[in-house]
Amino acid sequence: MFKFFFLLLLLAASFAAGYYVGQRPVGSLEKTVSDLSKRLTASEKLVGTISQSVKNLSQGAAETVTTIERDIRRRQGLIEAQSQVAEAHTEMLERNYGEAAKKLAEAINAAEQSAQATRHPIEVDTLRALATSLREARLELAKGRPVPTKKFDDWQQTLDTLLNKT
Numbered sequence: 734m735f736k737f738f739f740l741l742l743l744l745a746a747s748f749a750a751g752y753y754v755g756q757r758p759v760g761s762l763e764k765t766v767s768d769l770s771k772r773l774t775a776s777e778k779l780v781g782t783i784s785q786s787v788k789n790l791s792q793g794a795a796e797t798v799t800t801i802e803r804d805i806r807r808r809q810g811l812i813e814a815q816s817q818v819a820e821a822h823t824e825m826l827e828r829n830y831g832e833a834a835k836k837l838a839e840a841i842n843a844a845e846q847s848a849q850a851t852r853h854p855i856e857v858d859t860l861r862a863l864a865t866s867l868r869e870a871r872l873e874l875a876k877g878r879p880v881p882t883k884k885f886d887d888w889q890q891t892l893d894t895l896l897n898k899t
Contacts, residue, residue, distance in 0.1 A: 818836075820836045830875070
């Protein structure tokens with residue numbers, strides 16, 4: 734008997750649910766589907782816009798990192814060149830011309846590396862002119878001839894000027 738009432742209750746519930754669903758107009762269902770598809774399209778556009786923004790941001794960050802790295806290499810080369818020129822000056826004053834020539838060779842390498850890392854043509858030209866002047870002085874020192882102290886001061890001043898540029 735209990736099973737009979739349960740079956741009767743189940744049939745009544747099924748009939749009521751079917752009647753309720755059947756009473757809803759088809760247009761409201763179509764409207765709901767249409768609204769959902771519009772929302773989906775808007776969401777896809779938003780995701781595309783956000784994706785492009787993230788891509789642009791990451792490219793900008795990569796360019797910034799590259800620029801910073803290049804500037805660090807440029808500055809490191811200038812500092813190394815300045816240090817080697819100072820050491821070469823000290824060695825020359827102590828009449829260690831061979832050591833002074835070696836230090837100038839290291840300064841030349843550092844100046845050339847710094848020239849490769851910079852993007853400013855004027856700075857590149859300045860560094861190349863400095864390297865040429867250092868090569869000439871290196872040859873003089875290798876021959877056992879001293880180089881005027883004023884040249885060392887000029888080189889230091891040039892390197893200071895380049896280091897102070899941002």
